[in-house]
Amino acid sequence: MVPYIDDMPRFTHPRLEDVPLDLALHALADSNRLTMVARLAATERLSCTDAAPCDAIPKSTLSNHLKLLRAAGLIETTQAGREMINTLRRAEFDRRFPGLLDAVLANRSA
Amino acid sequence: MVPYIDDMPRFTHPRLEDVPLDLALHALADSNRLTMVARLAATERLSCTDAAPCDAIPKSTLSNHLKLLRAAGLIETTQAGREMINTLRRAEFDRRFPGLLDAVLANRSA
């Protein structure tokens, strides 16, 4: 009934200090999610479908991957119209786990 | 019947170039395995029980964790008497995934 205010995040995002290392690694330990993170690292703001690693992946699976990335403190999602806009929480993540994301991204598909 | 020759590895170890990044990350994405890897990074050669993160963990679980680390190219296991000796495949892993293990270990329990 009450409509969403545009900037009001519909999702809960953890504080980075509450994210354990193994959770962060788990979120990155999947080639589809890795691709999504790499895209977000390159593109700043992406809707869920645009962040998808390919179009073969079902919507529900995609939604689940993004939920996991959110829980790991890797992305922030806010609603804008009917799209959900995702951005990498790069600075915060790097502050929490210095050098980790760089190392992972540098080794992607190597 | 045929006894094990001491230096003959009883286990199969992958070539590092055959280990995909997500498998390596998956192996590291567990706090027990992270502890084991950190111990091996500090101690060079450890039996399975000595590599264990704590003594509460069942033998079969421990064995399974080590199998996973082996499959990810992180450790090498050889038999010596009735013990299995585990060592980190540090140089090889670093050559395959430069900076990754360093970044992970540096961020452990931070």
Added chain:
DNA sequence: TTTAATAGTTCGGCATTATTGAACTATCGA
């Protein structure tokens, strides 16, 4: 202002993966 289309989320069932007790194998020491 219905109606339809779009962009997702959530739910529930099936499949895969993890954990662990129990039984087994191999080696060493007495």
Added chain:
DNA sequence: TCGATAGTTCAATAATGCCGAACTATTAAA
């Protein structure tokens, strides 16, 4: 040879992951 040690393997249960189907919210068109 007997017992203890250091593991592995197996099988059953528990926990996770994947995805189709149904649902919600927003926008656009009629």
